Amino acid sequence: MKSAVLKPYKPIIFIIIILSLFFAMNSVFGQSPQVLNPTADSYIYITNPDTNYGTSTRLEVDGSPIKKVYFKFDLSSLAGKTISLATLKFYIVNPSNHKQELKRLDDDSWTETGIKYNNAPALGSVLKVIDTGNQNNVWYEIDITSYVDENKGQLMSLGIDSTGSNGLDFNSKEASSNKPELVIS
C-alpha cells in the first residue's frame, strides 16, 4: 500500500534532482564573461582647461603637460553577483615608456560632455600602476576585481594620471572598434 502511494512521485523527484544538478553545474562552469563598455569616458587637458574632450575617439594621459583620463561604468547589472575576476582593458594607439597610475574616484557626478580640467573631480588613491612598456596597437589589461566588487550594483568611476612626460593614448568608447572594456567573470 505504502509503495503504491509513493510510486507516482518518483519520476518527479528524479526530475527535481536532475534540474538541481544542472543549475549547480551551470553556476560553477557555465557562466560566460560579461563585457561592459564605459557609459562615459573623457580626458582633461591643462593647456585647454575649459575644453571638453568627451566625444574624442582617443583618451590621453600625460604628466607634462597634464592630461588625465576619466571612466564611468554602470555596474547595476552586477548587484548581488559573486565577482571572481574583473579586468579593465584598453587598446593602445600611442605608446609610452613611462608609467601611469589607475586611481579610484568616488565622485560619480561628472558627465562625459561636461568634464574639463577646470571642473574635474580630484582622483583618489592608487588602485594599480600601469606599465605598458612602450607597446603600441595592443590591448592592456588591469585586474581591478576588488574595486569592481566594492562598486557592484552602482556606478563606478575611475581615472588615470601620470607623472611622466611621455603620454599614453588609447581608444575611447567613441572609437569605431577596440573600445575600452570591463570583462567580468
Ligand SMILES: [Ca+2]
Ligand atoms: Ca567619450
